[in-house]
Amino acid sequence: MAIFHTSIKTFSRGKGQSAVAAxxxxxxxxxxxxxxxQQHDYRRRSGVVETFCLAPSDAPDWALVPGELWVVAxxxxxxxxxxVARKVELSLPHELSDEQRAHLAFAIAEALVDRYQFAVQASIHCPGAPDGLNHHVHLLASTRRIGPEGFGEKTRELDGGPSGKVQVQWxxxxxxxxTNAHLEAAGLTVTIDHRSLAEQARAASDRGDELQAVALSREPTKHLGKAATALSRKGADSRLVAENDAIEVGNAEHLDHLTVQAGRERRAIPMPASVGHAQGGRPSSMQGLAPGLEIRGVSGMRLSQVLGRQHEATEDQRxxxxxxxxxxxxxxxxxIARARADLSTQRIRAGLEWAQVELARAGETVPLRQWITGAVIQVRALRAAILGRALRLVSLGRAERLWHLAQHEWERFNSDYPMGTSGYSRPEWTQRRERRLSALEQRTTELEKARLRGSAExxxxxxxxxxxxxxxxxxxPSPSQFILERQAVRAAVTTVSPVRVLKPRPPTLH
Structure with a gap:
C-alpha cells in the first residue's frame, strides 16, 4: 500500500556541509x-532514476543547470x-509507474517553487531494498528566492518557530x-494520509467510524537513522532494532486480539489521549483489502495495556x-456499507431505525427487546467477519515483508562475512549466523501460517x-411484524380454555 513520508532538513555550512556536494x-x-x-563525483552511484531542476519562470537560465545553480547558491x-540548502524527502507510491512517479515529483516540486519562489533540484531514486517498494524523491531547494537578477531574500518563513510549523503543515x-490526486488519476483506490496516527484515530472516532478507530491502534516502529541502520547491516546489536522487533511482536498480538474481540460483546477500547507519531512508522501492506477498511498505520496502546484498562473500565460499568x-x-x-457496498442492508437498517423511533415513543417492550437483541448480535457477527477478512490480508502482507527482510539479512551476512574473513571470532561468528538463521526460520513459519489463513480458498x-x-x-422479519407475531401468540395462549384442575383422591384404607 502507498505510504506517506515527508521529511524536511537543512544543510549548514557550520556543520561542514555543502550544497554542491549534496x-x-x-x-x-x-x-x-x-x-x-573540490570535485564531487557520484556518477557511478546506483539508484538514481532521474534528476531535473525547476525555477520560477523569470529566473535566469543557469538556475536550471545543477553545475551552475549550486555554485551561485x-x-x-x-x-x-x-x-546553504533545504531538502524535502518524499516517498513516491510504488503502485505508480516510473513515468507516473516522475509526473508526481514534478507536480510537487512545481507547487513548492510556485509558493516559495526558490530553485529546486529533484532527484528520483529507486528502491535499494529487496522488497522494491521504497521509491522516493529528494527535492534540494535553495534557501533564497530567485528572480531575474538572481538570488534575493531568504525564505525566512521556513526557518522555524510558529511560521515554520505552519509552512511544514502546508x-x-x-x-x-x-499524491492522492495522481493515484486517483491512475485508477487506483489506495490513498495516503499526512496526519499523525493519533489524529487519524481521533477523527475516525469523532465521525463514529469505530472500525477504523479501533484498527488505528498499532504502535508505529521507530525511525532507525543512519547510525542504527549501519549497525544493523553489520550485524551489530542496536537498541532501536531491538525496540522495533518488540513493537512488531506487540503489533502481531494486537491484530490477533482485534480479530478475537470483534465478534464478542462490544466494549469501548480506550484510545490514548495523546500519542506521538514516531518518525518512520509505516503501515503494513494491505493489497486486496476491502474498500473502506484501509488501515493506514496505527498508533496507540500495547495489548497488555488495552486488556488492563478495559478491565478497569468495565468493573463498575453501567x-x-x-x-x-x-x-x-x-x-x-x-x-459494513463502507467496507462492502455490494451487501444489501437496507431492510435491517430500516428495521433498526423503526425500533429507535418506537423506543423513543413507547419505551421498551418484551417483543421489541427480543428483536433488537437478535438484530444487534447478527449485525455484530457480520461486521466481525468483514474485519476478520481484512486482518487476514493485513497479516499476510506483514508476514511477507518480514520474511523478505529476514531472508535479505541471512543472504547478506553469508556474502559479506564469510567464515574466517569477517574479523569475528569463531564463536561470535557462529552466534551471529545462528541468530539470523533462527529469525529466518521463525519468519518462514509465520509466513506459512499467514499464507494458509490468507489463501484464496x-x-x-x-x-x-x-x-x-x-x-x-x-x-x-421486520420489528413490527415480529412484535405482531409475538402479540398474536400471547393472545392465543390467554384465550384458550383453562386447564381442568384435578382434585386429589382421598387415601384408600385397606
Missing amino acids: AAYRGGLLLSDFATG EAAERRKDAT VREMVAET PISLTERVAQALRDLQD AVAEVDADILRKAEELEAM
Missing part, C-alpha cells in the same frame, strides 16, 4: 565547488554558519493531496440501554460466510 550526491552527478576547489551566502497537506445498542448497530451498518470461505450472514440478516 546536489552531486543526490543527483548522481559530477559537480565542482569552485569556492573550495553557495556564493550567495556570506556567513560561515549559513544554511507542505505535508499539499504532498498528500497531490448496563447498556436498548437505545445505545440500536445506535451502535446503526454505526456498525455504516462500517480460505478467503473464499470467509467471503461465503459473509454472504451467508448478510442474507440471514436481511431475511430477519
